[in-house]
Amino acid sequence: MHQVNDLRRIDLNLLVILEALLSEQHVTRAAERLHLSQPAVSHALARLRDLLGDPLLVRAGAGLIATPRALELIAPLAEALAQVQALLAPNAFDPGTAKRTFRLAMSDYGAAIVLPGLIRALRRDAPGIDLQISHGSREGMLDAVLNGDIDLAAGVFPELPNELRSTPLFEERYACLVDRESLGADGVLDLPTYLARPHVLLEMRGSGPPEIERALTVLRERRRIAVSLPHWSVAPEIISGTDLILTVASRGLRDIDERTLVVVPPPFHIPSFTFVLAWHMRRGGDQALNWLNGRIGEGIVRKT
Structure with missing residues (x-):
């Protein structure tokens, strides 16, 4: 009693x-x-x-x-x-008749990987589902999920707050993008050349130390950042016709112009990483969000 x-x-x-x-x-x-x-x-x-x-x-x-x-x-x-x-919650979520807006946060790299297949699937199977996409640093995206401003964040989050849960989408590795003519006849990028040449850095303020810098620190080496960008779209054009090097996630380099650019492995070990979807654990019972989470994962699997 x-x-x-x-x-x-x-x-x-x-x-x-x-x-x-x-x-x-x-x-x-x-x-x-x-x-x-x-x-x-x-x-x-x-x-x-x-x-x-x-x-x-x-x-x-x-x-x-x-x-x-x-x-x-x-x-x-x-x-x-x-x-x-x-x-x-209602007993069942019907994507074919549902009217819902989801708020997703991701980088332009994440958008290029996730959105094309997802939007085609939504237009085909769930035409009443709308998306609002925002862009932010890792910390900013996680804060938005914690605050309830964002439903899902797609990205690389080595550490998640206790209140958040994640679904892994794929493992990713790093690759280097260089101008084809600047690479040399052997087509190999060695460590001395990598360290001697200037680099392009893709990073938003507040995203934390880049994984590349951490890997170079292990070697007690540093690279010179000649250009720092918060977004991907213009980066390949910057590399073309220069001695610059761009070291980024390899999936972002699938559609480059191979007449002028070439993708090569980094000349040192950079650990691979997991790209995930993150959401607040209080949303675990949201059938619509769980459905969207699954569709994103299915689209990534088919794309790979």
Whole structure:
């Protein structure tokens, strides 16, 4: 009977507010995210503290930090909300009749790999499904998923927050793009030449140290970055007719102009990486999102 009475004290809305508070660690931001007033969220926090017997968020300087008990709640809370969402969801998702907009974040490399096949599949099998695509750094995309601004993020995420889950799409390796005439008669790019020549870097601010730099650090070597770009589309044209080298994921080099450009292996070991889809674990019961996740994976498999 005591357990039943405790359950009666729990308002599902409190759990939703708790999830936002633990994610934002800021009352005002949590209120904005939930479209509630700040006093309402502050009142809910007081009720949660009483219910759980823990301060949950304590002041540290100008902000708030989660208590150890609050940190323990993050993962099970997200799972519980996902199960409730699945319980209340319609019995079946019908892609042929569904009207839905999905928000996806990816780089232009990811867009080139994912979107052509996905959009053809949607127009054929789910014409009422619309997509909104955004571009950002790795950290920016993950933050958008955490905040609920994005449904899925496609990219390379070596480390994911505890609240996020991922589906691997494919393993990728690095390759070098060079001007064909600049490479030499033997068609080989050796390490001294690689280090001596200038390079093009594809990186968005906030994306962290590039994998190539980490691999060179192991060799105690550095390269000179002559051009830094936040996007892929113009990079091959920059390489053509120059001594520049572009080291990028190999799938992005499939449609180059082979009359003037050539793809060669890097002259040193750069670890391969996994390209994944990332989503918030609270969305695990979203049948429509699970369907989209599966269609993206199927399209990648067919493309490879």
